Amino acid sequence: MTRPIPHLASPHLALASVAYRYGAAPVFERVDLAVEAGERVGILGRSGVGKSTLLQVLAGLAAPSSGTVRVDGAAVRGPVPGCTVMFQRPALLPWATVLDNVLLPARLGGRSGRTDAGAEARRLLEELGLSERAEAKPHQLSGGQQQRVALARALASRPRILLLDEPFSALDPEMRASLRADVLRLAQARGLTLIVVTHDLADVAALARRAVVLAGRPARIADDFWLGDDAEAELRRRLRPATPERVAA
Numbered sequence: 001m002t003r004p005i006p007h008l009a010s011p012h013l014a015l016a017s018v019a020y021r022y023g024a025a026p027v028f029e030r031v032d033l034a035v036e037a038g039e040r041v042g043i044l045g046r047s048g049v050g051k052s053t054l055l056q057v058l059a060g061l062a063a064p065s066s067g068t069v070r071v072d073g074a075a076v077r078g079p080v081p082g083c084t085v086m087f088q089r090p091a092l093l094p095w096a097t098v099l100d101n102v103l104l105p106a107r108l109g110g111r112s113g114r115t116d117a118g119a120e121a122r123r124l125l126e127e128l129g130l131s132e133r134a135e136a137k138p139h140q141l142s143g144g145q146q147q148r149v150a151l152a153r154a155l156a157s158r159p160r161i162l163l164l165d166e167p168f169s170a171l172d173p174e175m176r177a178s179l180r181a182d183v184l185r186l187a188q189a190r191g192l193t194l195i196v197v198t199h200d201l202a203d204v205a206a207l208a209r210r211a212v213v214l215a216g217r218p219a220r221i222a223d224d225f226w227l228g229d230d231a232e233a234e235l236r237r238r239l240r241p242a243t244p245e246r247v248a249a
């Protein structure tokens with residue numbers, strides 16, 4: 001699509017001239033990105049370009065070497081409240097039940113005594129088809145079910161921003177498609193701002209309405225565009241010079 005990405009007067013998330021380096025090694029520089037509340041953005045780029053690092057910076061889990069990150073106008077100086085990250089591996093507590101795993105954020109946030117934390121956790125499990133497994137232990141679930149528990153846990157903290165770092169890459173194609181649909185449904189129902197880092201164009205096509213491509217060393221934003229109805233074809237066309245099928249892993 002040719003519609004330009006607008007300059008936002010008061011963006012929800014804003015990166016201004018952000019750079020990040022590991023010691024002396026620069027990862028990315030001069031990254032400017034403005035995202036509106038409720039937007040769904042896919043971040044693409046070759047392996048090692050800095051996608052995960054950018055997500056960490058967005059979440060306030062890593063401090064940029066220079067530049068500023070703002071959420072709703074406030075400078076980010078630590079983990080961003082209301083922002084949660086879901087990773088490739090579900091990282092569930094093996095000794096805790098599914099329900100207790102989902103309740104973990106409420107416990108850490110001191111909300112476990114509130115009856116609505118338990119009700120919310122059960123509602124999320126129901127929405128994800130896991131009501132019957134609430135008392136199971138993670139090892140009794142399939143990989144896809146475990147990742148659904150991780151999704152329920154991420155949403156139990158009632159985030160406004162959901163960051164996904166290769167969340168489906170350990171799953172088989174069928175499970176992947178089904179979990180993508182769950183993420184989209186739940187994120188849309190809650191009006192979440194969703195940012196997904198992935199190698200898979202189908203993930204971006206399914207989840208995002210906008211694609212941001214990192215490239216170069218140090219990396220910069222090489223492309224930033226809206227996705228239309230035929231998003232996967234659009235992505236293939238825009239990324240063709242780099243790779244035909246996927247952004248090279």
Ligand SMILES: Nc1ncnc2c1ncn2[C@@H]1O[C@H](COP(=O)(O)OP(=O)(O)OP(=O)(O)O)[C@@H](O)[C@H]1O
Binds near residue numbers: 022046047048049
């Ligand atoms: N802890 C670290 N110390 C030093 N360098 C690091 C560290 N973590 C990552 N890097 C380097 O920073 C660069 C960006 O890494 P990052 O994980 O953000 O890339 P990525 O695009 O997410 O890669 P992938 O797609 O393979 O997950 C890479 O060159 C990587 O080797």
